[in-house]
Amino acid sequence: MIPRHQTVLFILLLVASVLMGGLLWNQLRLAHRRLLQGQDSAPTQAPQVAPAEQATLMAANDADNTVEPRILSLPLPQNPEARARAVLGKLLDLYAAPDAAHPVPGGAGSIAQVFLVPIADAGGKLAPEGPELAVVNLTGAFAAGHPSGLETETLTVLSVCATLNANFPRVTQVRFLVDGQPRATLAGHADLTRTYLTAESAAPAAGDRP
Amino acid sequence: MPGRMFIPRPIPSQGAGSVSLPHSAGRLGYLARAWVLLLCAAVPVLGAQAPSAPAQRFVVLLDPAHGGDDPGAHLGPLAEKAYTLALSIRLRSLLMARGFAVVTTRDSDASVDSDRRAGIANNANAMACLSLHASESGSGVHLFVSSLAPIEARRFLPWKTAQAAWIARSLTLAGTIDSALSHASVPVALGRTALPAIDSMTCPAMAVEVAPDRSSNAQAGLDDPDYQTRVAEALAAALVEWRSEQRGDPQP
Numbered sequence: 121m122i123p124r125h126q127t128v129l130f131i132l133l134l135v136a137s138v139l140m141g142g143l144l145w146n147q148l149r150l151a152h153r154r155l156l157q158g159q160d161s162a163p164t165q166a167p168q169v170a171p172a173e174q175a176t177l178m179a180a181n182d183a184d185n186t187v188e189p190r191i192l193s194l195p196l197p198q199n200p201e202a203r204a205r206a207v208l209g210k211l212l213d214l215y216a217a218p219d220a221a222h223p224v225p226g227g228a229g230s231i232a233q234v235f236l237v238p239i240a241d242a243g244g245k246l247a248p249e250g251p252e253l254a255v256v257n258l259t260g261a262f263a264a265g266h267p268s269g270l271e272t273e274t275l276t277v278l279s280v281c282a283t284l285n286a287n288f289p290r291v292t293q294v295r296f297l298v299d300g301q302p303r304a305t306l307a308g309h310a311d312l313t314r315t316y317l318t319a320e321s322a323a324p325a326a327g328d329r330p
Numbered sequence: 331m332p333g334r335m336f337i338p339r340p341i342p343s344q345g346a347g348s349v350s351l352p353h354s355a356g357r358l359g360y361l362a363r364a365w366v367l368l369l370c371a372a373v374p375v376l377g378a379q380a381p382s383a384p385a386q387r388f389v390v391l392l393d394p395a396h397g398g399d400d401p402g403a404h405l406g407p408l409a410e411k412a413y414t415l416a417l418s419i420r421l422r423s424l425l426m427a428r429g430f431a432v433v434t435t436r437d438s439d440a441s442v443d444s445d446r447r448a449g450i451a452n453n454a455n456a457m458a459c460l461s462l463h464a465s466e467s468g469s470g471v472h473l474f475v476s477s478l479a480p481i482e483a484r485r486f487l488p489w490k491t492a493q494a495a496w497i498a499r500s501l502t503l504a505g506t507i508d509s510a511l512s513h514a515s516v517p518v519a520l521g522r523t524a525l526p527a528i529d530s531m532t533c534p535a536m537a538v539e540v541a542p543d544r545s546s547n548a549q550a551g552l553d554d555p556d557y558q559t560r561v562a563e564a565l566a567a568a569l570v571e572w573r574s575e576q577r578g579d580p581q582p
């Protein structure tokens with residue numbers, strides 16, 4: 121015959137282990153969900169504890185087809201890729217504002233990721249502080265919602281390239297992806313298959329008036 | 331037929347039978363007549379080899395962008411492909427009335443890829459190539475010349491960047507169109523962009539994107555008939571000006 125106190129202890133331990141199991145399963149589920157949403161947990165808005173720094177946004181204007189610098193002070197993370205994402209996010213926030221000079225819906229969340237990849241310099245060497253290729257991964261929703269037109273699409277591409285170059289001088293080339301995939305055009309016009317050279321975008325678009 | 335103009339006319343006789351040539355002179359006359367006939371036969375060939383500059387056909391290529399399964403931008407109830415086709419048809423009739431030869435890349439709602447558009451342009455030997463677009467963004471007309479870096483003209487050019495040898499002349503054409511549109515009070519924005527069709531064209535080429543007129547003094551939508559007429563007639567006037575600047579200089 122099993123003593124009464126042993127039966128009670130057994131039941132208590134059984135209940136405790138079932139509870140522990142439930143708790144663990146719940147934690148696992150939450151962790152899995154966090155993992156799936158991984159790209160969204162990267163800071164688009166830098167945490168307010170980060171010190172505010174100056175960033176140059178090359179903002180587009182549809183009325184005269186120009187890209188003009190706007191210097192803003194905003195908190196920026198230290199990691200260069202998160203920093204690039206935060207700066208471009210701020211640029212797209214300007215475009216999503218109600219009275220924007222270059223209206224494009226979407227805002228900061230439209231930059232899914234920015235990758236900075238070292239590329240060989242003119243001598244064919246990969247230097248630690250050498251030139252970089254920025255790969256800008258846009259969301260499909262941003263491309264789908266972008267107004268269609270030669271001027272508006274060209275301005276978005278040029279202003280992203282010029283903004284990257286203004287804040288990350290090592291970035292000399294820019295490529296675009298949409299939802300992680302190569303795409304023919306942004307919204308029917310601007311070619312997204314090519315590599316953009318930031319040197320081309322540094323000159324204002326309307327500066328070619330013959 | 332330009333050669334006909336050079337056929338020498340026989341010297342009119344001073345009066346029938348007034349002077350009778352001696353027998354030897356008559357024989358010389360046959361020789362002279364044969365010589366003249368030979369010359370007459372040769373002249374059309376010579377004439378064909380050296381066409382006179384003013385009689386040369388001045389070809390303009392109109393490329394209504396998009397078409398078929400590529401609708402382009404949504405312009406209210408209208409697709410961009412329909413707007414560009416209508417503008418192309420209107421501009422063609424204006425240009426033909428002004429003595430231009432006009433070649434188009436499409437005359438119906440057909441899918442035409444960028445290589446085919448450039449191929450039609452390059453076979454047409456055009457003196458101006460306009461790729462027509464329309465958009466609800468921006469104001470007035472946006473003129474886009476290829477963003478390729480200019481190079482010297484040479485005999486063989488890579489297909490994808492053939493326009494590089496024509497950049498200087500494309501920019502000059504953009505200047506001519508800019509002043510004609512400004513003269514017609516249409517706001518103009520100039521820019522450079524990469525467009526596969528334009529980048530392969532071997533002619534002074536650009537994309538012409540028509541947007542609503544949002545200038546403070548004259549608000550006009552894309553569907554405004556007066557605005558459409560103003561833009562089309564300014565483009566035709568620009569090409570008349572371009573023709574008078576370019577006569578007899580088809581090479582870059």
Ligand SMILES: [Zn+2]
Pocket residue numbers: 269270309395396402403410462463464
């Ligand atoms: Zn278009």
